[in-house]
Amino acid sequence: MAHIFYSMAGEGRGHASRVRTMTELLRGRHSLTLLAPGDAFDMLEPAYRGSDVRVQRIAGLRFAYDARQRVAPLGTGRLVLEYLGGLRRQTAELAARMRDEGADLLVTDYDPGGPRAADRAGIPYIALDHQSCFTYGDFGWLPGPLRRRAALVRVVNHALYHRQRHTISSSFFRPQPRRGAREVTFVGALMRAPVLAAARTTGEHVVAYCRRTVGENVLAALAECPRPVRLFGLGTGAPRGAITFEPFGEESFVAALASAHAVVASAGNQLLGEALFLGKPFLALPETGQHEQAVNVAWLERLGAGRGVAPLALTAADVRAFLGEAERFRDKVDPALVAGNADAVAALERQIERFARR
Secondary structure (H helix, E strand, O other), X not given: OOEEEEEEOOOOOHHHHHHHHHHHHHEOOEEEEEEEOHHHHHHHHHHHOOOOOEEEEOOOOOOOEOOOOOEOHHHHHHHHHHHHHHHHXXXXXXXXXHHHOOOOEEEEEOOOHHHHHHHHHOOOEEEEEOOOHHHHEOOOOOOHHHHHHHHHHHHHHHHHOOOOOEEXXXXXXXXXXXXXXXXXXXXXXXXXXXXXXXOOOOOOOEEEEOOOOOOHHHHHHHHOOOOOEEEEOOOOOOOEOOEXXXXXXXXXXXXXXXXXXXXXXXXXXXXXXXXXXXXXXXEEOOOOOOHHHHHHHHHHHHHOOEEEOOHHHOOHXXXXXXXXXXHHHOOOOOHHHHEOHHHHHHHHHHHHHHHOOO
């Protein structure tokens, strides 16, 4: 049994969902301490409170958004400087804890703090994330502007961490490796147990998932949808046209997703993977300024499983047009290729055997 520290990014629920899936697959075989900032802590701490899995809150990088729901460079820059101001102290504290508790290995999902602490403590670390596909995958097929965005993500990846002993890259798509790529294993998206167990049906409703920065035009477009819309992410409230505002709960969300007619949501890797695993047509609304999401949309369209619309441009006509062609997007991806759980665990166990002290 190895003692594994596991750090992650805290924006949204995608990173935490991926970590929770891996935690459930590893617990009982290894001792786990999760280092979780922001949204990730809020999701994981209640799930593991009082259990054999320890969850510690850490500081994490965050995005700022402007009034038009775009990533705001200046605001984000201020948040980055705030984070960097406390990084040295956090690194020292985490390194001391790793040494004191006899950590064997750190796994990180796009968190820069954990790897720096592991380096300081003399502990090897492994990356298990989605964004690494931009570093190690071949994106030469993208048109010029998107290819440049992918290159920018590679630069950011290197700045966050680059001394990992191995990388496990998890995506709803399977890129070809870049020439010369080493120490990388590509796997599918990580599916939560309820998603794997869900009975897939095709109902009447549309599932929508929005963050609190969503634009008024998106809500107006969904309100005019010709099908009922079950909207998650904004809490409860009075119905608005076709929209019913749903409280977020894992069980209710997965049930709604598995029985949905289609999905309208931002273009994060995790939700895309779960929706495509369940065969759902996907209308993707990539967050402005999120280069990763823009490239995810290109992959979604390449797979023939949906299409993307800039969220600031979305209209009710776009939603109706998407629903009118939804059947050609349905069940376009082999679920066995989308789900990467078994491959990810096998790859990580190989690295634990290779690097963890026994």
